[in-house]
Amino acid sequence: xxxxxxxxxxxxxxxxxxxxxxxxxxxxxxxxxxxxxxxxxxxxxxxxxxxxxxxxxxxxxxxxxxxxxxxxxxxxxxxxxxxxxxxxxxxxxxxxxxxxxxxxxxxxxxxxxxxxxxxxxxxxxxxxxxxxxxxxxxxxxxxxxxxxxxxxxxxxxxxxx
Numbered sequence: 001x002x003x004x005x006x007x008x009x010x011x012x013x014x015x016x017x018x019x020x021x022x023x024x025x026x027x028x029x030x031x032x033x034x035x036x037x038x039x040x041x042x043x044x045x046x047x048x049x050x051x052x053x054x055x056x057x058x059x060x061x062x063x064x065x066x067x068x069x070x071x072x073x074x075x076x077x078x079x080x081x082x083x084x085x086x087x088x089x090x091x092x093x094x095x096x097x098x099x100x101x102x103x104x105x106x107x108x109x110x111x112x113x114x115x116x117x118x119x120x121x122x123x124x125x126x127x128x129x130x131x132x133x134x135x136x137x138x139x140x141x142x143x144x145x146x147x148x149x150x151x152x153x154x155x156x157x158x159x160x161x
Contacts, residue, residue, distance in 0.1 A: 003033035010042045019049025037069035045078065055086055073103035077110060084117045087125035092118070108149040115145035 001009070010025030023046040029039035044061035047053035062079040069075065080095035096114040100107035119142035123130055126138070147157055 001028070001032075003029040003036050003039060006032060007036070007038055007042060010039075010046065014042070014046055017049065019046050022046035023050050023053070035068055037065045037072065037075070040068065041065035041072075041075055041078070044082075048082070058082060059086075071102060073099040073106070073110075076102065077113075080110075080114065081117070084114075084121055087121070089118060089122060089125075108151070111145045112149035115142045115149060118142050118145070 006025045006029035010022045010029060013019075013022035013025060023043060026039055026043035026046055029036060030043055033039060040061050044058050044065065047058045047061060059079070059082070062075060062082065065072075065075045066079065076095045076099040080092045080099065083089070083092035083095060093114060096110045100110040103110070119138065122138045122142075123135065126134055144154075147154060152160075
């Protein structure tokens, strides 16, 4: 099968939540066309459901898709979300901002996603360091991005509250 056919089969398997099969199809697609960003992105998405897939492999696949097609905000959004799950918040912030820059019309959605995910997951990941200063740092960053998503300046937010 061609790379496009393998991608179509992989997408079909993903839609049925058959991650192992999807992973195999996307893997074949990456080998058939090593410059196909969709194949690498699909392989990364499928790998999320494959228990044996290591985090570093998934990161590498997302990064390869971005290397091949750096203008696709969906790739950066997916990588950012995965980075949040791993506790790599600086990388996540960088990718959400890159997606927002590429897709200015939807920038508020990327910033709000980061704000919410960071506020929810950072305290869990940083639990051993969670003193009052760290809590304030997390809340400040999350609030900054929430305000950015809403298009509200800090001073206006203070006045409104």
